[in-house]
Amino acid sequence: MADFIPEDNRLNLKVVFYGPALSGKTTNLMQLHTLLMPERKGELMVLETRDDRTLFFDMLPIGLRGSSGLDLRLKLYTVPGQVQHDSTRKAVLSRADGIVFVADSQRNQQDSNAIAFGNLEENLEKVGLEIDTLPLVVQFNKRDMTDIIEEETLQQRWASTPWSPLQMASALHGDGVVETFRVLLNRLYAQVDAEFGLAARHDISRDIFVTQLSANEASNA
Numbered sequence: 001m002a003d004f005i006p007e008d009n010r011l012n013l014k015v016v017f018y019g020p021a022l023s024g025k026t027t028n029l030m031q032l033h034t035l036l037m038p039e040r041k042g043e044l045m046v047l048e049t050r051d052d053r054t055l056f057f058d059m060l061p062i063g064l065r066g067s068s069g070l071d072l073r074l075k076l077y078t079v080p081g082q083v084q085h086d087s088t089r090k091a092v093l094s095r096a097d098g099i100v101f102v103a104d105s106q107r108n109q110q111d112s113n114a115i116a117f118g119n120l121e122e123n124l125e126k127v128g129l130e131i132d133t134l135p136l137v138v139q140f141n142k143r144d145m146t147d148i149i150e151e152e153t154l155q156q157r158w159a160s161t162p163w164s165p166l167q168m169a170s171a172l173h174g175d176g177v178v179e180t181f182r183v184l185l186n187r188l189y190a191q192v193d194a195e196f197g198l199a200a201r202h203d204i205s206r207d208i209f210v211t212q213l214s215a216n217e218a219s220n221a
Contacts, residue, residue, distance in 0.1 A: 024169075141176075144172060
């Protein structure tokens, strides 16, 4: 649910990184903050909960400006994965425009992935969003670990879903992080362009949207 502020000609978009505890949501966001080189990038903010210092979610504002003067800002959030923080997850999901679901590739974490994905679907419904129509990318992280599910097996399991193909990543090493983000931006663009006319009214094409918001040092070299 994109937030347009007419008096400032500003469009705010919200992307949430969701998934089970310790799957690498925060690592993804920290890597994006390090790797991305957009037109503007804000500081990474950390908000800690009172009952556990390790639980927090982050916000990363980045953006670009169209030729019409439209100020487009994208804010990225993570949510705490622990079960007891469900109310926080619902609050962060509210008015989300896109989701990156970060799953854990380790064999012993597949039940946790399934529970977290079910929780995502339930919470989206509670905040008035539909998982089948919301731009969403599924990333299987921790591909650098030893006892992991093979990529071919994972791709086959998810082949009949709207979120196929899956994205593979090792967020700890920065592998697949920007690529996952670009896939999400591609899916997000179609929805935002249909509602706000990014191409027709603001001269922001899909290529500009994806390239500028996900530009990194390697692509600019």
